[in-house]
Amino acid sequence: xxxxxxxxxxxxxxxxxxxxxxxxxxxxxxxxxxxxxxxxxxxxxxxxxxxxxxxxxxxxxxxxxxxxxxxxxxxxxxxxxxxxxxxxxxxxxxxxxxxxxxxxxxxxxxxxxxx
Amino acid sequence: xxxxxxxxxxxxxxxxxxxxxxxxxxxxxxxxxxxxxxxxxxxxxxxxxxxxxxxxxxxxxxxxxxxxxxxxxxxxxxxxxxxxxxxxxxxxxxxxxxxxxxxxxxxxxxxxx
Numbered sequence: 001x002x003x004x005x006x007x008x009x010x011x012x013x014x015x016x017x018x019x020x021x022x023x024x025x026x027x028x029x030x031x032x033x034x035x036x037x038x039x040x041x042x043x044x045x046x047x048x049x050x051x052x053x054x055x056x057x058x059x060x061x062x063x064x065x066x067x068x069x070x071x072x073x074x075x076x077x078x079x080x081x082x083x084x085x086x087x088x089x090x091x092x093x094x095x096x097x098x099x100x101x102x103x104x105x106x107x108x109x110x111x112x113x114x115x
Numbered sequence: 116x117x118x119x120x121x122x123x124x125x126x127x128x129x130x131x132x133x134x135x136x137x138x139x140x141x142x143x144x145x146x147x148x149x150x151x152x153x154x155x156x157x158x159x160x161x162x163x164x165x166x167x168x169x170x171x172x173x174x175x176x177x178x179x180x181x182x183x184x185x186x187x188x189x190x191x192x193x194x195x196x197x198x199x200x201x202x203x204x205x206x207x208x209x210x211x212x213x214x215x216x217x218x219x220x221x222x223x224x225x226x227x228x
Contacts (some may be wrong), residue, residue, distance in 0.1 A: 042204070042219060042220040042221050043216075043218040045215050091158075099147075103161050103164065104208070104216055106159040107158060
């Protein structure tokens with residue numbers, strides 16, 4: 001597609017349930033990122049995939065959070081046993097190989113509400 | 116670790132006023148610097164960038180100059196419009212092709228007619 005595609009755009013779930021958020025990056029982009037934007041907060045880095053390298057998971061807030069990227073393309077962010085503090089917009093982004101000045105493109109996000 | 120600090124908002128201006136949003140950074144190595152903008156109800160999009168010292172990024176009347184001596188990348192616009200109302204994020208990216216973006220907290224700009 002033309003841009004980074006995320007689904008669902010909105011998700012309401014009950015506390016304790018598991019959720020999966022999907023990201024389809026721009027075709028040809030080997031780098032994929034997940035960020036979280038909480039109300040009144042900045043953008044928090046979660047995890048980063050680059051090609052076939054081991055992902056950088058340094059931003060995942062707890063072991064309830066995990067992500068995978070199959071076939072070097074689509075990624076799924078999974079949150080197990082959701083808590084109310086997990087409510088946020090989850091943003092996916094992708095970029096092409098190259099120098100650090102290469103632009104990172106963001107999707108419109110998945111808005112998660114845990115009730 | 117690497118970090119970005121932005122001036123706190125919200126910033127409220129009248130149309131045609133001059134805008135400055137301050138951004139300073141701390142980084143090892145030589146980062147690339149970015150300003151992203153998030154308009155109401157929309158996703159995050161790149162506004163401008165600069166990849167080395169003294170570079171000036173510009174777009175839609177906005178400018179920012181990469182100042183290594185002051186570790187700053189302040190965003191400026193000479194005459195703001197109501198349509199510029201948005202949240203602005205300063206960010207840096209280190210590394211070659213493996214760097215993640217590190218964002219500031221964001222600054223909300225509201226422009227009144």
